[in-house]
Amino acid sequence: MALLSHMSLSLRATFRSRLVLVVIVLVAVFASTPLFGQTAMLAFAGDDPLYYSDLYESHKTSLESGAYETAPQMLQDLVAKEADALGVVAEAESQSEYFRGLAEYSRLSLEDYDLGYLVGPTRYELEAEVALYSALVESDTPQLYGRTTAMPGLNYVAYVFAQSSPLVWMLVPVTLSFSLLMANRREKLLGCAPVPDAARTFSVGACAMLLTLCVVALAFVPGFVVSSARNGLGSLAYPVVFTQDEVVLSMTLGAVLARQLALFLLGSLFVVVVCVGLSALTGSPMVACLVAAGLCAVPTISGYMDVLPQARSSSQLMSFLPTTYLAYGPVAGYPGLLPAVEVVSLAGVSFERGALVLLVSSVAVAAVALAAVLLRARVREARRCGVHA
Numbered sequence: 001m002a003l004l005s006h007m008s009l010s011l012r013a014t015f016r017s018r019l020v021l022v023v024i025v026l027v028a029v030f031a032s033t034p035l036f037g038q039t040a041m042l043a044f045a046g047d048d049p050l051y052y053s054d055l056y057e058s059h060k061t062s063l064e065s066g067a068y069e070t071a072p073q074m075l076q077d078l079v080a081k082e083a084d085a086l087g088v089v090a091e092a093e094s095q096s097e098y099f100r101g102l103a104e105y106s107r108l109s110l111e112d113y114d115l116g117y118l119v120g121p122t123r124y125e126l127e128a129e130v131a132l133y134s135a136l137v138e139s140d141t142p143q144l145y146g147r148t149t150a151m152p153g154l155n156y157v158a159y160v161f162a163q164s165s166p167l168v169w170m171l172v173p174v175t176l177s178f179s180l181l182m183a184n185r186r187e188k189l190l191g192c193a194p195v196p197d198a199a200r201t202f203s204v205g206a207c208a209m210l211l212t213l214c215v216v217a218l219a220f221v222p223g224f225v226v227s228s229a230r231n232g233l234g235s236l237a238y239p240v241v242f243t244q245d246e247v248v249l250s251m252t253l254g255a256v257l258a259r260q261l262a263l264f265l266l267g268s269l270f271v272v273v274v275c276v277g278l279s280a281l282t283g284s285p286m287v288a289c290l291v292a293a294g295l296c297a298v299p300t301i302s303g304y305m306d307v308l309p310q311a312r313s314s315s316q317l318m319s320f321l322p323t324t325y326l327a328y329g330p331v332a333g334y335p336g337l338l339p340a341v342e343v344v345s346l347a348g349v350s351f352e353r354g355a356l357v358l359l360v361s362s363v364a365v366a367a368v369a370l371a372a373v374l375l376r377a378r379v380r381e382a383r384r385c386g387v388h389a
Contacts, residue, residue: 010207013183014176020211023175027219030168034148034160035226049090049098052105056086075117082108095142103133124246131250135239145336148227152234156227157220158257159336161264162329170296170326173212173268174289177275180204180211181285201276208272213265242333244344249333256333259351263328266358270322271296273362277369299327305344319348322361328354 014020060083062068068076085108088101106129112118113126136142145151151159161169184204228234236254243249271292278288299305304318305327318324325331330343331354 007203007207010180010183010203011211014179014207014211017179017183019175020179020215023172024215024218027168027172027215028222030164031160031219032223032226034156035223037147037149052086052102053090056083056090059083059086074115078108078112078115078117082112096137099133099136099142103130103137106130106133122246124243124248127248128241128243131248132239132241135241135250139235139237139239141235141238148336150231151227151336152232153224153228154234154236154253154257155238155335156234157224158240158253158260158334160223161216161220162256162260162332162334163336164329165300166327166329167296167300169216169264170267170271171293172215173208173271174275174292174296176211176215177204177208177272177292178285178289180207181275181279181288185285201280205272205276208275209265209268212268212272216264238335240333240335242343244331244333244349245347251333253335256335259332260328260334263325263332263351263354263358266355266362267322267326267328270358270362270365271326273365273369277365280369280373295323296326298323305330305346316347318346319350319353320357322358324349325354325358 059079063080063083068079071079082105085101085105089098089105090101092098092101106126109118109121110123110126110130113121113123136144141152145155148156148159181204184200234253236252236257238253239250240253240256241248241250274292274295275285275288278291279285282288305324324346331349331351333343333351
């Protein structure tokens with residue numbers, strides 16, 4: 001009962017903090033800014049009907065002029081089929097027909113690549129095209145969104161939450177932890193509450209996590225409401241395709257949102273544990289939270305998440321660092337990006353590994369901090385006994 005009472009008092013004290021109110025306003029503004037014209041990437045650079053119309057005319061002209069008469073029969077058949085598919089795209093009267101033609105053309109391009117006739121794109125790029133267009137054909141909403149201003153509510157949230165700088169979102173648990181730790185100092189009234197140290201520490205951590213979830217949810221309310229009113233709610237079944245370390249991943253918007261939230265909460269847990277643990281060790285909430293903020297900034301360093309192909313093997317170690325997964329967006333995936341371009345090129349990075357690394361790291365930091373605090377308490381007790389003796 002004392003724990004629940006302490007948590008309730010901590011929450012009240014935190015919501016009265018001007019710092020927390022400023023954070024809420026800032027992240028709400030940040031989450032709403034894309035409503036006013038920020039451009040998201042189309043799924044592919046060539047996703048323009050005029051581009052495919054020109055390509056169709058080029059194929060048709062080449063076939064009619066006999067440009068492929070001396071080519072192997074297999075290649076002639078492929079070009080003819082590609083021309084038919086491009087014709088469907090160029091003459092499509094609905095989005096469903098448009099993407100059906102693109103799916104067939106992409107499939108034929110992949111076959112062309114496997115036979116050695118197509119040079120330029122990589123195989124995973126073509127696989128991504130096939131996966132996306134095929135999924136859109138089966139979708140109830142066969143539509144690609146090139147701008148955040150055109151996205152339905154659910155797509156908007158998933159895009160902005162993951163595509164924006166992770167530092168903005170990860171600083172939320174840092175700030176909240178700092179506010180809670182400051183409110184629970186011994187010289188404060190809340191810090192003098194008759195609550196065991198272990199219960200107080202748990203209360204601060206639990207409140208920081210709960211407030212983090214609430215603040216981020218509140219931040220997205222304006223953007224979600226406006227985008228839903230403007231473009232509809234959207235569908236959790238909307239297809240999302242992205243590429244990680246040359247592997248094409250295809251899933252639904254609902255699955256992507258769940259992955260984003262899971263990694264964000266696990267990342268927040270790690271950050272909160274670092275703040276609370278270091279504060280207990282150093283006695284300084286300021287130092288503890290500055291260290292945590294520094295960890296949050298690590299994955300935003302230029303080149304951290306985008307290693308060169310020749311350095312991929314040496315980047316395997318980075319897939320076991322918790323800081324890698326504080327940039328949760330590329331790992332979880334998000335809609336409205338170029339799925340043929342790798343969002344993460346670090347070898348071994350995956351959602352499953354990220355969740356495990358963050359969880360294990362949080363437990364490890366908490367265990368080390370607890371052991372150090374207990375050891376320090378025993379040393380103090382031994383000194384006292386020595387003095388009395």
